[in-house]
Amino acid sequence: MPDNSTVQTLEPKPSTAGTFRAAWPYLRAHRGIVTAAVLLSLVSTFAVVMMAPAVGFATDALVDRDGQRLWVGVGLFAGLVVVRMLLLRNAEIALTRAGERFVRDLRERAIRHLAAAPLRFIEAHRSGDLLRRTTGEITDMAGFIRQDLPDLVGAVATSVLTAIVLCTYSPLLALVVIGVFTVPMVVISRWFSKDAGDAYGGEAAAEATVVATFTEGLAAREMLLQTGSTDSWIKRAQRDSDSFLDSVRNLVRVENRLHLVALIEGLTMAALLLFAGWLAVRGEITVGTVVVFVLASRNLFESLTQVVELVSRMQSTRVNLARLLNLLNVTRTGLPSARAEGSAVPLRGELVAHGVSYSYVPNVEVLHDISVRFTPGTRTGLAGRTGSGKSTLAKILTGLYVPDRGTVRFAGLDVTDIPVSVLRRRIVLVPQQVHVVAGTLADNLALVPDDPGRSDVARAVSALSLDGWVARLPNGLDTELGSRGESLSAGERQLIGLIRAALVDPAVLILDEATADIDPETAARIEIALDRLRSDRVLIVIAHREATIERLPTLVRLNEGRVV
Numbered sequence: 190m191p192d193n194s195t196v197q198t199l200e201p202k203p204s205t206a207g208t209f210r211a212a213w214p215y216l217r218a219h220r221g222i223v224t225a226a227v228l229l230s231l232v233s234t235f236a237v238v239m240m241a242p243a244v245g246f247a248t249d250a251l252v253d254r255d256g257q258r259l260w261v262g263v264g265l266f267a268g269l270v271v272v273r274m275l276l277l278r279n280a281e282i283a284l285t286r287a288g289e290r291f292v293r294d295l296r297e298r299a300i301r302h303l304a305a306a307p308l309r310f311i312e313a314h315r316s317g318d319l320l321r322r323t324t325g326e327i328t329d330m331a332g333f334i335r336q337d338l339p340d341l342v343g344a345v346a347t348s349v350l351t352a353i354v355l356c357t358y359s360p361l362l363a364l365v366v367i368g369v370f371t372v373p374m375v376v377i378s379r380w381f382s383k384d385a386g387d388a389y390g391g392e393a394a395a396e397a398t399v400v401a402t403f404t405e406g407l408a409a410r411e412m413l414l415q416t417g418s419t420d421s422w423i424k425r426a427q428r429d430s431d432s433f434l435d436s437v438r439n440l441v442r443v444e445n446r447l448h449l450v451a452l453i454e455g456l457t458m459a460a461l462l463l464f465a466g467w468l469a470v471r472g473e474i475t476v477g478t479v480v481v482f483v484l485a486s487r488n489l490f491e492s493l494t495q496v497v498e499l500v501s502r503m504q505s506t507r508v509n510l511a512r513l514l515n516l517l518n519v520t521r522t523g524l525p526s527a528r529a530e531g532s533a534v535p536l537r538g539e540l541v542a543h544g545v546s547y548s549y550v551p552n553v554e555v556l557h558d559i560s561v562r563f564t565p566g567t568r569t570g571l572a573g574r575t576g577s578g579k580s581t582l583a584k585i586l587t588g589l590y591v592p593d594r595g596t597v598r599f600a601g602l603d604v605t606d607i608p609v610s611v612l613r614r615r616i617v618l619v620p621q622q623v624h625v626v627a628g629t630l631a632d633n634l635a636l637v638p639d640d641p642g643r644s645d646v647a648r649a650v651s652a653l654s655l656d657g658w659v660a661r662l663p664n665g666l667d668t669e670l671g672s673r674g675e676s677l678s679a680g681e682r683q684l685i686g687l688i689r690a691a692l693v694d695p696a697v698l699i700l701d702e703a704t705a706d707i708d709p710e711t712a713a714r715i716e717i718a719l720d721r722l723r724s725d726r727v728l729i730v731i732a733h734r735e736a737t738i739e740r741l742p743t744l745v746r747l748n749e750g751r752v753v
């Protein structure tokens with residue numbers, strides 16, 4: 190059973206070592222199209238690389254005044270241009286398509302993992318960080334795959350094939366060109382790579398912090414306005430923004446190291462002209478070979494520079510991928526294990542907590558060895574002072590938190606063994622603050638398992654005698670509620686939570702101060718109506734109000750995390 194006190198958290202700057210290897214299982218599904226794309230790219234690159242020898246061939250024919258060979262050279266060149274044009278486009282399209290599919294899979298996987306992640310995991314992270322990892326990181330990666338990956342494959346292939354072609358013409362000259370250019374190039378790219386991972390990781394983490402502060406402030410804008418603390422939010426945002434700027438400056442400093450490559454390129458070309466010219470004058474190589482070397486070396490330098498530049502951009506993609514894979518790995522345990530068959534979970538049953546202990550922070554236990562039993566058909570109040578652990582116990586009873594020690598069983602089955610989709614039909618918790626999403630009232634009421642239709646929704650509204658309330662809204666069930674349900678009062682949002690519960694009609698219903706914002710008469714009426722929907726239900730009501738507690742025949746009192 191996963192241990193909640195050690196709920197795994199995300200690393201701000203996860204190590205990028207072995208990232209691409211770790212991503213391979215996700216890419217494996219697309220290996221067919223990737224192989225086809227790389228093959229197409231290789232053939233088209235070969236056509237590009239062979240253009241320099243074609244020009245060299247034509248040049249030697251020209252020097253020898255051989256018209257026939259000149260025509261062959263020109264024809265060869267034209268043929269290569271056509272082949273390259275036809276293949277390159279298709280290679281790019283295939284590679285982009287494979288990349289986009291890979292990114293789409295990762296995005297869907299990230300959403301699935303986050304949807305199934307334990308509540309404690311979500312609570313332990315800033316929403317901005319999760320947002321950045323599942324949207325920004327993936328968008329950046331998609332950008333790299335669409336724009337840079339085809340170029341990278343082409344540049345690597347060009348470099349290798351050009352080097353081979355040069356060696357076949359003159360191994361000595363090829364060695365000079367490759368040696369003079371490559372050695373300092375390797376030194377520079379090493380110098381760059383040494384700090385690139387940290388620089389890109391630092392920038393991504395700093396950006397995630399900016400997003401987190403912004404989204405949190407936006408969500409808390411009402412509180413900030415009420416308490417007059419918008420200035421402190423602005424100051425915090427400025428501080429984060431300054432750190433972000435520092436991280437970008439550092440990144441630019443590291444990236445600038447690559448600009449030295451242009452200098453080496455110029456120096457190598459000068460050395461090549463000098464040495465090749467000297468060999469040609471001595472008659473050891475033809476003028477055509479000099480032309481081949483000048484043209485192909487330019488190709489080689491350009492493609493090698495491109496490789497270094499693209500690899501630098503790939504560092505940032507590697508960081509994006511590492512942060513995303515870190516999220517996927519850490520949330521893997523949240524995915525349903527389906528240990529118990531959904532159909533094997535009875536429709537009714539006892540809810541029993543046995544020896545339950547729980548801590549949010551290691552070594553600070555908030556619930557100690559709690560054992561309670563709720564039998565079908567009973568109504569129990571859960572009372573206790575603020576901070577005594579009522580809401581925590583409610584979340585454990587619902588299976589939203591997993592206890593550090595002890596078990597919670599529904600109908601004899603450990604709730605952690607019940608598939609989440611089934612558990613949500615059997616045990617429902619209605620919180621004090623009901624979340625409303627953008628859409629109509631009907632859309633919001635239907636946010637329960639089994640996708641209820643409009644008639645089911647209307648029936649649940651009637652069952653709680655709330656038809657009058659719905660009819661008073663501007664468009665009844667079709668009333669738009671705004672992006673966060675701004676158009677509703679706090680009590681009205683609670684009505685939504687209660688109607689959702691009536692739609693599921695679960696075996697265990699836990700109301701966590703779920704009627705605290707509703708006027709007492711309506712609250713009492715709804716609680717009684719909900720209770721009457723099912724005679725064999727376990728109803729647990731967390732309440733502060735004496736009037737609510739008095740209505741309930743049984744009472745469990747908590748004091749500092751213990752049942753008293």
Ligand SMILES: Nc1ncnc2c1ncn2[C@@H]1O[C@H](COP(=O)(O)OP(=O)(O)OP(=O)(O)O)[C@@H](O)[C@H]1O
Pocket residue numbers: 312549550555573574575576577578579580581582
């Ligand atoms: N996310 C959290 N991280 C760390 N500690 C928490 C967290 N949520 C609650 N706690 C702590 O756990 C203890 C129990 O909190 P809980 O919300 O269960 O109490 P409660 O009885 O429901 O309080 P109230 O009547 O105010 O709703 C408190 O000491 C609280 O500070």
